[in-house]
Amino acid sequence: MRYDRPTDLAEALAIRAERRVILMAGGTDIYPAFAQRKAWGDASRADILDLSALPGLDAITEDEAGWRIGSMVTWAALADAPLPLLFDGLKEASRHVGGQQVQNRGTLAGNLCTASPAGDGIPNLMALDAGVELSSQAGRRLLPVADFLTGYRQIALRPDEIVTALVVPKGPPARAAFVKLGARHSLVISIAMVAAIVELDAQDRIAAARIAIGACSPVALRLPGLEAALAGERLATAPRRVEAAHLAHLVPISDVRASAEYRREVALHLVRDALARIHQETARRAA
Amino acid sequence: MLDRSKTRPLRLIVNNQPHAVTADPFTPLSEVLRDHLGLTGTKIGCEAGDCGACTVLVDGVQACSCLIPVAQAEDVPVLTIEGEDGDGLIRRLKEAFLAHGAAQCGICTPGMIMAAADCLMKDPQAGRAAIEDALGGVLCRCTGYVKIVEAILDVARGGGLPVQDPEGAFGARIARVDGRPKVEGIDLFGADSAPGDALYLRILRSPHASARFTLGDCRPVLDRVPGLVAILTAKDVPGENSFGIFPTIKDQPVLADGFVRFRGEAVLALAGTREAVEAVRDADLPIEWHPEEAVIGVGMGLAPGAPVLHAKVPDNVLTRGYLECGDVEAGHAAAAVTAEGAFETAFVEHAYIEPEAGFAVRLGDRIEISACTQAPVMDQEEVARVLGIPKAAVRIRPTACGGGFGGKLDVSVQPLLAVAAWQLGRPVRIIYTRPESMASTTKRHPASIRARASADAEGHLLAYEMTGDFNTGAYASWGPTVANRVPIHATGPYKVPHVRNRTRAVYTNETPAGAFRGFGVPQAAIANETLLDDLALQLGLSRWAIRRRNALGHGDRTPSGQVLHASAGLPECLDAVEDAFRTFEAEAEAFNAGATRFRRGAGVACMWYGCGNTSMSNPSTMRIALLPDGRLVFFNGAVDIGQGSTTVLLQIAAEALGLPPAAFESVIGDTDLTEDAGKTSASRQTFVSGNAARLAGLDLRRAILALGNAGPEARLALEGATLLIRDGEASRRVDLAALPRDDEGFVLVGRGTYDPPTTGLDARGQGVPYATYGFAAQVAEVEVDMLLGTVKVRRIVAAHDVGRAVNPTLTEGQIHGGIAQGLGLALMEEFIPGRTENLHDYLIPTVGDMPEITIHLIEDPEPEGPFGAKGVGEPALVATAPAILSAIRHATGARICRVPVLPHRLFEALQAKGARS
């Protein structure tokens, strides 16, 4: 069993190209899965390629085109980063993933790569129109998040690739919110969650909206019908524009956390709540 | 397979000390801290990030050490509970935790302190919100977090610690006498120690709820895996391959023999080095499974033609319980109003933060077992039977117990360890994983209850009848106890002339249900309290008033025909919460008048609970010895599972003897050294063992006074080996070293035995099942999100009649913890075999879920109790869930008959209500 923790990306990519390995970032998804397997009589593990010593992956950088969030950036680092209001939703999520212990170690990229329907980072990345930077010995490619996520816990990561960054493009100034529903206060997996981003014109009318819902389908979904309907709407009245029809393409399931029916119904309220929160926050800032 | 090449030398910096270790870089930091560096203050409750017991500071911030590959900790400063920070913050937190009673069982304490240290390092004056945020990732099952947050706030405010009464006898708020090692992280729990040469034991468990299996030849596996010493099967059990709580119902095998009756049942035991037992995958073992139809739920268990679990019980009904008084039909007929309902509760997991663990050592013809437990003498009996050796050949040495709540009353690891250590002649240790603990140990019984209650026009209860089916799972465990306790309590603590209560405990192919704080009474209380609200509503009475009108008090007769001659303080409890109830009610109504989405509600519920075993002898014996060198030793066989018996019994003994608790040392639970104090269950230790401790103290005092020729008012003191006896002006010094010694080397010994006065119950359940009862009334305020169906419990006011509080700090701690568990029962806890077998999917309350709690201790002394005291352990939990349900109904109008009220269930109830109206 190998465990490599290279300090150089080229070396990491060489290992990746050569062998089947599990990539280790913060470990907050890997260890619970391992513990569950071990409890039922399988304590084996594959070779590990630990990304945590690679230089630069823990940085958030900005240029004219946008922001680059290195794949080792943790939730806690995101929450503390000096980022514009566009990132308020992602920051809100960062403060509610697990407890502070998990936030201090777990990464946004790891959350994306686990590709759980309940991953709190994912709807935010979708609403941010983020791209996934994939590196391999062959070079780099950028995939939109929606293309990177191919199904329930499935991603378009080639066996020779590593996610090196999440890339968020720049657009007009925007506001964002994230709402999460769980059955207890902290340390809880979402029953459903919504990330919303709106760009406003000078009259506080919505110029563009990007809204995504998680845990109501195998892969989080954007709400294109609603996004279109909101164009030109006043922020204050935007929540009232949300209708069940905008959510018709969701395919929620029933599990131990909630019923499918419930998920479908509350998703509507959560979308309204997310828009209302943006409105309140905007009003608060204006005051 | 085993591969030593995967280890590598690593440099760690732990508590400012450099360390060189050799380990697989994938090994979690928690394991390296504990196993390589011996820093067992870092606890492991789940290995999955869910409990936070393993919280340490890594590079200055809190992290779960179970989620960190040790490779990532290389050259990074790690601070554990054993370490010191430059500012003495960790030290101040430890002192504050001790002084505030913030550590009960203490298993969560190191993680809590490290999380708190992270918070206060960032902001030394952090407020409640920041503290709660910092603790959000650490679970505590004992304290309800209240005293933990108070302790941290105290440090944040730089405040002084609460003043301790130096004499500290009965009634004083002394710190737990076993608290120091808990806050320092040096208390030894089941997984914290074992002989260096101990083999590891790993159990292969059934993945099926019901199956036959055949076992092939294990020899090839043993030959292939270096370090694997043995694979034990049912054939290796030297004595009886069965255990169980009741002498007549030993129905659970130590290792299954050809078939299994629930998912999680033990099948094989692998012994060897840790690497070896983990290297063998279950799939590598020669077992062929033949799954069979599984009985799921009592409905299926009772259906005609259902598969039979135990041949001796063809109808799957393990026990029936019954109580009848008056004429229930006549009672209903004479009533002005009647209410009825059907109620469902789920399996509930104890979720103690310490999974079962321990070790066993064979010494010639004897065996010694050190493990976490609530019942050392029962463990001793079970192990003797399983090994086929005399009871005296078994020594149980309980470790510290990281929470129990009833779940560690049954044996778990003990017989497995015993068989392995006995057969292999080597020390053996075991540590259950969290999923293993959850899948294989007992649960609270799910209940299906139908009940009917009637009252006259003034709201006086006339009749109550219920039938309750309790899912006891695959094995009997405490099923009969639940079936027998419930009929007695099922009317609630009220005067009801006509009663008929019937229960059944039903076998299914689910996880065995056993003892859990309240033995079925919390489930029954949900039914009777809801019906009481129904009657109040129908009659236009206040929910508080109907309870006050019917409350059992002094001189009243219970449904079992027992007259409560003393210590029946429910009326006083209700009076104590009346103002809060009216205020919450009025505030809720005012709030709701302007509200649309969020609605508030107030609820009230009462409870009662008989202390001690039902209609059964359950004696306890305590001893106190004076040694020639002046040591005063309290031999106390009652194990402290966090609730505080080590402290409380000492306070009682000290009060009776007339020497301060600080003068004593305690020997706890060791079956070679202490006498049988009975189980730590049924809220009996304060009352039953408390009386034994009082009698032992008085006995020793009598001997001392006789020696000194002193009168009853004499005052005692110990100065080294000299005993001072002052009687008025006279004073005498006794040189203890000069006194004759008995066989054990003691110069004076006091002994006390107490068995509560109860009678058997007749065929109609009439008699005196308990010597005394605890009573309580609780009021809850909730806020409901009408759109999402979520509930936030805002405030709880709890009034408990405890007889007298031996140590109010510990009593309050029991009530806080009970409220937290009651809240979990009401709102979030549901164990589903195979689906919620970890603390990720099985939710228990976190710090942010807790309401603001106000406690009123009502002291209606119990003449039969030690200085008036009685139990509070279980009473704390019972009233909370029904009070919350009552409040939800007040807020929303939805009458909830199924717990937990998960958001989607409340949502459905609100929709159904909306559709009706």
Ligand SMILES: Cc1cc2nc3c(=O)[nH]c(=O)nc-3n(CC(O)[C@H](O)[C@H](O)COP(=O)(O)OP(=O)(O)OC[C@H]3O[C@@H](n4cnc5c(N)ncnc54)[C@H](O)[C@@H]3O)c2cc1C
């Ligand atoms: C107690 C607890 C509570 C939690 N609560 C929440 C919650 O509320 N909401 C939520 O969304 N999640 C929650 N999580 C899950 C969680 O913490 C994450 O999904 C986390 O962000 C994963 O990041 P990581 O760095 O720890 O990933 P790791 O565990 O290291 O890796 C996760 C997966 O991603 C892959 N991977 C990681 N980095 C890369 C990379 N750069 N390139 C390619 N593949 C990669 C790994 O191979 C692995 O398959 C919780 C976890 C725990 C333990």
Ligand code: FES
């Ligand atoms: S043991 Fe690490 S979180 Fe439970």
Ligand code: FES
């Ligand atoms: S004291 Fe917190 S779990 Fe026991």
